[in-house]
Amino acid sequence: MIVIETIPDMTYFRLNLKEPVGFVPTMGYLHEGHMSLVRKAREENKSVVVSIYINPTQFGPKEDLSKYPRNLARDLAMLEKESADVVFFPADKEIYPTGYETWVTVDNLTKPLEGDSRPTHFRGVTTIVTKLFNIVRPTNAYFGQKDAQQALIIKKMTTDLNMNLKVVVCPTIREPDGLAMSSRNVYLSMEQRKAAPVLYKSLLLAKDMFAIGERNAAVILEQMTVFIQKEPLAKIEYISISDTETLAELKAIKKSALVSMSVRFGNTRLIDNIILGKSTKSEYLNK
């Protein structure tokens, strides 16, 4: 495994990577969710590139950029163990040099849900992902279902801009008690951590209601809200039942729906989601 810190080195090294090239972009502080993406990339490609870059442009002015968790040594050890070929670890000044002023934006998909709470977040995501795709030039790129809206937006962007690669969405990896793995879980106090599985439990409640025939989104949302509100540490930011492609809010669920939410525990925002009406196998956001 080689660690590359500059764009010219990455561009040069890329020339000798065997095709197909699988790519996993991360912000580091890796957990089993990331590792499941790396393993999938390893399975499906001759070369695997993982980037570790805490992208400043996807953090809002009041968000946790400076205290975002970091542990490069541990990250590298984990990636070595999964036989990644390249870790791309660039510096801010190379990614966003003085005078940087070009942005990639997706209009409608970025407006609801996370976009409503974090208005500049997805512009930062689509811009850094475009840059990384242009630098790494992967055949396949791997993203987690846990950030469902992000995955949909990146798929839309690659299609709209005719990017020459495939986006693969992999299932959310959870702790034994159901909490979706996230680098931000480290922010939770012991009490908050105990309460945090309420997100997934409320999603399972939605799943059960759907399974026994409930199709009225308002009824499901109401039950989920009541359930989460029983947990005094949890403050709901949004709960949504939306179309799995357009993210338009649904009144009646037909074939399928994305149930997604953001819930705060103190200053920590947790998100989670589940797809109703489709197989929960790895390909469910992959059409």
Place this chain on the structure above:
Amino acid sequence: MIVIETIPDMTYFRLNLKEPVGFVPTMGYLHEGHMSLVRKAREENKSVVVSIYINPTQFGPKEDLSKYPRNLARDLAMLEKESADVVFFPADKEIYPTGYETWVTVDNLTKPLEGDSRPTHFRGVTTIVTKLFNIVRPTNAYFGQKDAQQALIIKKMTTDLNMNLKVVVCPTIREPDGLAMSSRNVYLSMEQRKAAPVLYKSLLLAKDMFAIGERNAAVILEQMTVFIQKEPLAKIEYISISDTETLAELKAIKKSALVSMSVRFGNTRLIDNIILGKSTKSEYLNK
């Protein structure tokens, strides 16, 4: 020469093009300006791809999209003569399918000059050029100095987004009386056509003033304005003396400057520019 009309065909055919690949994106209705780009591409590359696509997103709501001049048969004959390998001629519905919603924007460089008159123009240009670059994947792409701001913006975009290609800017080609070649010149009435060289003459006036030592931008702009205003058919939209990299307006010219203008003749907008203080050889916007 092969004419390709779909994105999948272009992607497939691209696999067999010999490297390096030179690319000239056009809106058709070709003239000697375009042909000089094609010749330069032919000189510098093993394969030459020319696109002909009238990009709707770079036209404003009141602009001349529907009556933009077209002559595919003549264009193809001209390109055949210059030994282009591929003409990529896609349909609107393939480039911007229903639900299209992804944009590439460059912030500061797009605001002054043309951006001030045409607020959504450059967003359309950077978006279509990104798409065409992703589809054609050229080694070198050729643009005309006549659209100086566009050339600077595209260079900035390719740098900022780490696009893996070189942008080459080639000199403006002029009619014998100095009028810069443009597909839009066909809109001019005979009288307007006679008057139109006033743009270039005013640029030469600026060049002469600079040559004898004038460095005060206001003095040069004043002389140019008086000169153009003598032509009753010409209505100045802007005249500018700006930094050749940032496009910031200059008060005093130091080493170099971009003198640029937009002048209306009836409904027809003509633009032209000249660089002061650098060689007027082909590389002057290429650093």
